[in-house]
Amino acid sequence: MLIPLYDQKSRIKLLVLVLALLIGVATMLYTNALVRRLSEQEQRQIDLYAKTLRYMISTEETYSLPFLQDQIIDANTTIPVILTDGENIIDTRNLGLGKNITMPDSLRQVKQILQKMQQRHPPIPIELPGNTHNYIFYQDSASLSQLRTYPRVQLAVIASLAMLAYLSFSYSRRAEQNRVWVGLAKETAHQLGTPLSSLVGWQSYLRESERFRDEPIVEELGKDIKRLEIITERFSNIGSVPVLKAENLYLTTRNAIAYLEARVSRKVKFSIETDLPLDTPACLNVPLFDWVVENICKNAVDAMDGRGSITLRLRRVRPRRRWWTRRPSPPQVAIDITDTGKGIPKNKLESVFLPGYTTKKRGWGLGLALARRIIENYHQGRLFVKWSEVGKGTTFRLVLNQ
Structure with missing residues (x-):
């Protein structure tokens, strides 16, 4: 299902394009009718011109010739x-x-x-x-020739204005979405602050208590508190430009799934494979990268109903050519995250990245939308569904610059 957060956007864009098309078609039909009438009028004028010449050449009457010459022959100043x-x-x-x-x-x-x-x-x-x-x-006269080309010129102008309106609307809607993202993230960070402070206090109390001091649960609680602090920091930094550094891709990916691996069903098996040297770097922001990998893996666990395998494979990919610049594209690496879950229908491969899209009864459907935003807007990379087959599984590809 798609929660209707921004589902009106496509309708308004389509309405703009349809209106532009209707205006263009109506203009062309009217102008073509006008051109046809003017063309017929010029045809009649030329026929009269020819008849006058024929009469002037064949007639022996001379008294009417000056009138015909002046009113018909010389009157033609356009054709x-x-x-x-x-x-x-x-x-x-x-x-x-x-x-x-x-x-x-x-x-x-x-x-x-x-x-x-x-x-x-x-x-x-x-x-x-x-x-x-x-x-x-x-x-045809110059005016008629210009009028014939007028519909094409006007259609080009209308198309340009429609495209400008479309881009302006997309930009304003994207800006609105960004404000929603930032506001939601910062409000979430603010709301997490109070229970997090309480948990830190309770952990300190348990550590000082003789009864619970040596209990393993105290250390596990500390790990979860540390995790909540990282998540809170992630949310609070949304809207700010992240700092990208060259990080070891294999170790960063290994660490990204380590926390999740210990907290999901033991029937889910995680594995990392690589075609790259173990010291291969990638340009990324570690906290945001971890967030993306966790989101994709959590969705994979849900898609497998807590039973199956998730394989992360690191490989080198050929950079896409940038037609708008002559500068060579930086080398790129990819992480393919493959699960053995339910798969995604072909007509939903792009919908899964829309804000509000979810197949779960609970949830806002923002995980993959936020993950793509982090990779494409902050890392100048790509995130897309490389392969999916219903009943067999899905592969998400995450592309990063080196």
Whole structure:
């Protein structure tokens, strides 16, 4: 089950993306309809242009020619037009050629434009006396061409704004989560302080008592008190930047499970295997690293119902390439923690790291979420499920820099 701490986050992000998509689609549909109407209007204007030329060439009436020339031919100031006789260029309009261009360059550019016009629209023939023809070639006006590209530009802008809103929301939500993590951790440390002080007092009393002075339980109580002090320190340091040091990976891992190994069912067998030299270092913070290993192992014990084996294997891994920087990635090592528990369904491999995800009746479902945060945010490493099969077990991989 997933406790609904932040389950609204995905819905809001999806809503933002859907709204952006709807706005983009609506804009494109409207603009395409507008482009179609303008294109039809320009088509009618060119047809009228061609009919006027045909009439001016064939008619013997001269009194109407100035009017037609002024109101139709010269009135076209936007649509590029080229008039040819099939081989030679007779006239051009609105081609946007430079004023200081030479004649050869001008002719070459006109021919290039003519080729584009031939691909865009079929020519309009003008029948002349003597069974000859002229041809009108044309292309969309600059305004119509710009309007055709406008939906793509607007869609890119909308997509950029949607992505910016998505990232902003993710950042603000992540910041909110961080505040929750820090507040929860520090409040937990504060709450642990009072009973911890009481336990320290009781241990001192027992040590001074002749009846209990030599009892083994007093020393075991001292170990548990020391453990509680470490846990309290961990919680109180959440939110602070931890100090990373080069530590012996094998010994640190061995120590991390030693406390847990003595306090879980004897039917759970722990083992450490390594493909690395025993003195191989890793860059880590020991208290936080111990916390991560313990969280994963405790989950493994629960998944096995207190019966099975947990194997920790140390190995070297190839660093992932960082496309955003040319600097070489530092060498990396990995700890694979494998259990023989119930396994995780494939559709839940990422959900297990979400705050609030838990399969237990009790618990907040924060252990793995906090473990990933410690490794990725504080150690610049990775924590993920390398392998899992329902009914056979699971392997978590923890990657650290050297």
